[in-house]
Each structure stands twice: as structure tokens, then as C-alpha cells.
Amino acid sequence: MSTVTRDAVQMRGVDKYFGEGDARTHVLKTTDFDAPLGELVMLVGPSGCGKTTLLSVLAGTLNADGGQVSVFGERIDQMKPAALTRFRAQNIGFIFQQFNLIPTLTAAENVSVPLLIQGKSNAVALKRARDVLERVGLGHKAGERPSKLSGGQQQRVAIARALVHEPRLLICDEPTSALDRENGTLVMQLLRDVARSADRTVIIVTHDSRIYRYADRMAEMEDGRVFRTLDSAVAIAAEHSGHG
Ligand SMILES: Nc1ncnc2c1ncn2[C@@H]1O[C@H](COP(=O)(O)OP(=O)(O)OP(=O)(O)O)[C@@H](O)[C@H]1O
Ligand SMILES: [Mg+2]
Known part of the structure; x- marks a missing residue:
């Protein structure tokens, strides 16, 4: 096995459980996942299969119960909380499925938060x-404050907030779910541009088949495990087979 890798992200044998006792469920089942530098990787799979959980482990907002998680060659699963917080502030942008905007702040103030955390004026x-x-x-x-914005506008504020500090790894959970075709295209072009800049990586969870064509690679997940990763051209051909 090589120790030098182009992979921005490497998950190996990751397990995650939720709940206690009888309610304990195995949500990530010893799964692997990779995302290379300079690529836009889409992660797809049925509702409840563990996509958001996997993204949260990658972003370091949720601890894995086993396995290894490397981001840009650093083992984030072994970092102390303060080091992890610093690493995330420098390197990772996260667009949450629920936009998580701060209601008392304006759109511009919300977007400026990652820069303030980095110590900018x-x-x-x-x-x-x-x-x-x-x-x-x-x-x-x-x-404007978030309550004065439509769902799609709030989603775009969340996207701006994830981009503002130019993170090397951008993690997006359903980034176009609330967007119409025009704004969905605008956002996907932006995210693709981010991915194409040499040392960056974008990972997107989506149910939106309209945006599959922006993927460099498709990872398919089911029941807590990434079971297949396809080159996008192949994935898209498969997606459209049987439709004439
Ligand atoms: N905090 C939690 N406590 C207990 N169970 C949880 C928690 N978060 C998620 N789960 C469970 O883990 C499983 C995976 O959830 P997850 O949110 O990762 O799915 P998902 O693939 O993102 O689904 P969707 O496409 O609907 O967003 C689900 O069965 C869910 O009920
Ligand atoms: Mg989810």
C-alpha cells in the first residue's frame, strides 16, 4: 500500500452507531470512501442509508466509533478537539442539509462567520x-435576516458561507434541494469551479439527478456502506440506460 496519495479524503473501515441498548443501530457499517484532489464527487443512495452521517464524520462534526478518517493526509479521527476545530476552520466548508443559518444575523453577517473565526477583521x-x-x-x-429570505435564498446564503474562506474541502449535503433550475445551475457551476482548482475537493450528497452531469465521480451507498464508485460518464450512461 502506498503512503503517498492524491486522495484528499480517505475513510477506511468506518463504523458509526446511534442509540443505546435495544435502540442501538449500526448506521455506518465498516465503510470505505475516497475523494481525490481536484474532483467533484457525488455520493448517492436511498434516504436513511447514512449519507449525512458519513459527511458529518468526514467533516469532524461527528466522531466515528471505529476506523480511520484522513483529510489531506491528517488523521482527523485522532485529533484533539482544539486541533480539530482549528483544522476545520482552515480546511473544511460544510453546507448542511438544514441550512443552519443564525437567525439574528443578516445574510452578509452569516457568510462572514468563517472569516471571523479565522481572525479576520x-x-x-x-x-x-x-x-x-x-x-x-x-x-x-x-x-436581510434569514426569516426574510425564501428557502432557495437561504440555501444560497449557506453555500456562500461555505465558500467564503476558500476551504480546500467543501462538503455539501443536498446543495440544490431548494433551488430552481437556473439557481441550481449557477450553484453547480460555482462548485465545479471550486473542485477544478488544483488542490481542492468537493463532495456532494444529492437526490437531484439534474446535477449528476457535474460529477467527476459517483459513489453509491446503501445500508451504511459505499458499495461502488463509478467514473461519472459510466454512471450517467447507466442512469439513462433503458430511457431510449
Ligand atoms: N442523531 C441520531 N440519532 C439516532 N439515529 C440517527 C441520528 N442521525 C441519524 N440517525 C439514523 O441513522 C440513519 C442514517 O441517517 P442519515 O441522516 O445519515 O441518512 P441519509 O442517507 O442522509 O438520509 P436522507 O437522504 O433522508 O437525508 C437513519 O436510520 C437515521 O434514522
Ligand atoms: Mg441526509
């Missing part, structure tokens, strides 16, 4: 936040 952080909101088509909503 308020003025610098807000300027950069407004630029990124502009890129997701929301420059005109920078001063």
Missing part, C-alpha cells in the same frame, strides 16, 4: 461576504 470579513453573496446572485439581499 469585521470590515474585511463583511466585504468578502458581500462579494461571495454577489456570486450566488444574492448581492441585493446582503442586509
Whole structure:
């Protein structure tokens, strides 16, 4: 086995359980998962199969119960909490399935949070936040609170917040679920551009077959395990076989 790898992300034999006693369920079942540098990897599978759980373990927001999790060559499963927090702030952006915006902050303030955590000044952080909101088509909503925004607009604020500090690893849980075709395309082009910049990686969980064509690679998950990873061209051909 090689110790040098192009993989940005490497999960090996990861287990995760939820609950106690009779209610204890095995949610990630000794699964592997890889994502290379410079690629956009989609993770697909039925509801409840463990996709969000897998992303949370990758992002270090949930501890695995066994196995190994490496991000850019660092074993995040072995990091102490303070080191992990620092590592995440530097390297990982996360778009949650529930957008997790802070209701008392404006859109621009929400987007600026990762930069403030990195120690940027308020003025610098807000300027950069407004630029990124502009890129997701929301420059005109920078001063609004989340409650004044539609679901799709909130989702784009969450995407801007995940992009603002230019993380090397971007993890997205259903990033286009609330978006119409036009905004879905805008967001996917942005995410693909991020992935194509040499040393970055984007991982997307999705049920939205309209965006499969943006994938460099498709990982398929079922019942707690990634059972197959396909080159996107093959995956898309399979997806459309039998439809004429
Ligand atoms: N905090 C939790 N406590 C207990 N069980 C949980 C918890 N989070 C998830 N589960 C269970 O783990 C399993 C996997 O959940 P997960 O959210 O990872 O699925 P998913 O593939 O993301 O589904 P969806 O496509 O619906 O978002 C489900 O059976 C769910 O009920
Ligand atoms: Mg989920």
C-alpha cells in the first residue's frame, strides 16, 4: 500500500452507531470512501442509508466509533478537539442539509462567520461576504435576516458561507434541494469551479439527478456502506440506460 496519495479524503473501515441498548443501530457499517484532489464527487443512495452521517464524520462534526478518517493526509479521527476545530476552520466548508443559518444575523453577517473565526477583521470579513453573496446572485439581499429570505435564498446564503474562506474541502449535503433550475445551475457551476482548482475537493450528497452531469465521480451507498464508485460518464450512461 502506498503512503503517498492524491486522495484528499480517505475513510477506511468506518463504523458509526446511534442509540443505546435495544435502540442501538449500526448506521455506518465498516465503510470505505475516497475523494481525490481536484474532483467533484457525488455520493448517492436511498434516504436513511447514512449519507449525512458519513459527511458529518468526514467533516469532524461527528466522531466515528471505529476506523480511520484522513483529510489531506491528517488523521482527523485522532485529533484533539482544539486541533480539530482549528483544522476545520482552515480546511473544511460544510453546507448542511438544514441550512443552519443564525437567525439574528443578516445574510452578509452569516457568510462572514468563517472569516471571523479565522481572525479576520469585521470590515474585511463583511466585504468578502458581500462579494461571495454577489456570486450566488444574492448581492441585493446582503442586509436581510434569514426569516426574510425564501428557502432557495437561504440555501444560497449557506453555500456562500461555505465558500467564503476558500476551504480546500467543501462538503455539501443536498446543495440544490431548494433551488430552481437556473439557481441550481449557477450553484453547480460555482462548485465545479471550486473542485477544478488544483488542490481542492468537493463532495456532494444529492437526490437531484439534474446535477449528476457535474460529477467527476459517483459513489453509491446503501445500508451504511459505499458499495461502488463509478467514473461519472459510466454512471450517467447507466442512469439513462433503458430511457431510449
Ligand atoms: N442523531 C441520531 N440519532 C439516532 N439515529 C440517527 C441520528 N442521525 C441519524 N440517525 C439514523 O441513522 C440513519 C442514517 O441517517 P442519515 O441522516 O445519515 O441518512 P441519509 O442517507 O442522509 O438520509 P436522507 O437522504 O433522508 O437525508 C437513519 O436510520 C437515521 O434514522
Ligand atoms: Mg441526509
